[in-house]
Amino acid sequence: MKVGLVVNPVAGVGGRVGLKGSDSPEVQQQAFALGAVARAGERAATALRELLARRPDAAILTAAGAMGEESARAAGLTPMVVYVPGEPTSAADTVAAARTLAPHVDLLLFAGGDGTARDILEAVGDSLPVLGIPTGVKMHSAVFAVNPRAAGEVAASSSSSSRLRDAEVVDRVDGTTQLFGHLRVPDIPTRVQQRKTGSSGITPDAVSGIAAELADLLTPGELLVLGPGTTTRAIAAAWGVDIPVLGVSVLADQTLVAADVSGDELLKLVTATPARIAVTPIGGQGFLLGRGNQQLTPEVLRRVGLDRLHVVATEAKIAALGGRPLLVDTGDDRLDAAFPRYLRVISGHRRTILYPLHSERH
């Protein structure tokens, strides 16, 4: 079995410092200036380790340096390097590397986010099976495995006779989600992220009930950290506060304290003042933490405490998960393992849904 690997080395650097993506060179520079660390290569190595444990015969073809070679070596492999990128690497390198690999491999793994998925789509279209290792900030496309380990597992269990399905490549552009096309992804449902469902059943009634429940929980002066999403945005709107859909915002006494905060800023705020956090799963995928809200770093979560982390979602949104468990991938295995098996999802005033949570460490 021959597996291609393309790593976008800067994928995800924007997330932990509160930026909404990492696509442009300016954002990347800004992110590194803010102290971001690139983790895409490390996550790709995790996927390869899993693949190799199951398929020791797998041969890895990849691009030089940070675009794959380093990850393969970190996983204990000697890869065949078929492409040498420029310095610094760019989106054009992702496209060129994928094009070079495509005719020679059975499956193409790529590490990145929605922006990287768009580049892969441009490069290879539906010419071969593709699977994303989630390492970006935004991962609304349905082409990603639920986490790096699952990517390795899916890759190992796929063969030329595997069922494939068309998976949407979507990305946020100028505030709206756009569909760019489809990639062919191995059809192993629970291990691959489902497409984000647009409809979250955000009716005024449903959301005002959730807002009322949060209001009951909060004491005067206590901070409420709201994760990204249309549900949390609607909750803030129920109090007359306008917050961005994609960033992390902080409220107190139903007024805005800060919007678009970074992980470090957040840590300062929640260290100074008692706080609660409300997050909503990504519709249709079930990710609670680690996708699009990396500002909620393990340090922030620990400081606030998991018992003060509240999950909010309408009944319709939970129904749209189709029974798939909620997922956490904070980047800290010990923290992931500390989550309970079932979470009380606030679905209305005095109403909760007890819903299973999956962590690799359970």
Next chain:
Amino acid sequence: MSAPSPHTHVEPAEARIAPKPRLRRFHQARWDEPLIFELTSPGERGVGVPVPDLPVPDLPPGLRRAEAPALPEMSQPHVLRHYLRLSQENLGVDLNVDIGQGTCTMKYSPKINDAFVRDPRISELHPLQDESTVQGVLEILYRLEGLLKEISGMDRVSLQPGAGSSAIYANVTMIRAYHAARGEGDQRDEVITTQFSHPTNAAAPKTAGYKVITLMPDADGYPDIEALKAAVGPRTAALLITNPEDTGIFNPRIEEFVRIVHEAGGLCCYDQANANGILGITRARDAGFDLCHFNLHKTFSTPHACGGPAAGASAVTEALAPFLPRPTVEFDGSRYHLDDDRPESVGKIRPFYGVVSNLVRAYAWIMALGAEGLRDVAETAVLNNNYLIHKVLQIKGVSLPYAQGRRRIEQARYSWEQLNADTGIHSEQIGYRVSDFGTHYWTSHHPYLVPEPMTLEPTESYSQADLDEYAAILAEVAREAYEDPETVRTAPHNGPIHQMKGESLDDPGTWAVTWRAYQRKLA
């Protein structure tokens, strides 16, 4: 007159080979009928009351209206025509094969039972009559309680609730009173229910002030028992659960659910609104429950009443009996009487006796069937359902999610997910198109846990030919969805009105359920 039996439709063996169902060329009446208030014609009267010969004394001013009531002025035939026309624009259990009203347990209400209710000995009773003059109806209520005790296995039954939801609410107030009496009222503030239980099991406790925790189904469609274990604790007041759930799936671990809740000190309340598939087969008490309720307008054939008074019954164990709504009907060996002196009672939930007309109908229905007849009802309903499942699953594009290889009890929740993926047609659109053939189904299954859902409940009242006809209609509409989707998408074509704008139904701002509200909203 013969007893209503679930077997009345079974014909001799040679006649039982149903002819290939013929699809009806149905077309419903369209009358363009205005609202009755718009039909008013000043001065028109239903009854010409003669001018009295003697002078009528003036009413005291406090009893006099300042203005005449705003009622339509109409003759009797105009009123009659108006309502007959409306009825022609409707479908219902006495007109069509009504099995698409899944979860509602639509069955034949024997007309003989209406005759009993119209008998002056019932219809002319006044609720304020002295007890000594209403011994007969009290005896019927007392005996009906006895029958429902036997059917549920419980120790006492209240016939006061005016519907299923009313019975569930009564049960919740008894649960509250029970914990309060033991000094645990404040501590036990959580009620647990399941997603596929009827939504009243969440709404009633919430209305009563409880926090409600909902358990989702596991991969097989059963409520997640691990989630239950995570949910129970010292704050648990009760589990409210329907079984079989709205999917028609019977929870085989129900006794384990009860044990887990009891061990945490909570009570268990069984929603047996629809006991149609389990009559004479299993009982709430035998599964360990403390309370249950029945909808007499489902299982026991009384009319559903469309928002008017139906009838429910709350059944409880001895431990909860002190809290029953008052009054209860008691018998001292010679006289029946209403007992209002119940200090621990949750109070009155309806005036007087309950909805007597429906209680009489239910009593007559049970007595006509007898114990074996009730079991026949359940067995026939389950057989009908499994026959229909067999037929429906032969249709392209439909599936029966969850619990593969396990039988459904009295109803089944199907999914048109595949058909939708293939054709873009939604379940709701199929429901509209089905109405072009003189029947219907509804899709009140929110939230849509089962994608593109359809719930069919063929009770014991429907014959094999009825089921074949219904399945043939579904098959035809599914064929159209694949070959001529436009016809389905634009349905209904043969109904009195074309497509409705569904959004306005979700927006209270656009409703008007009374003429007065309509006038206000116009203004």
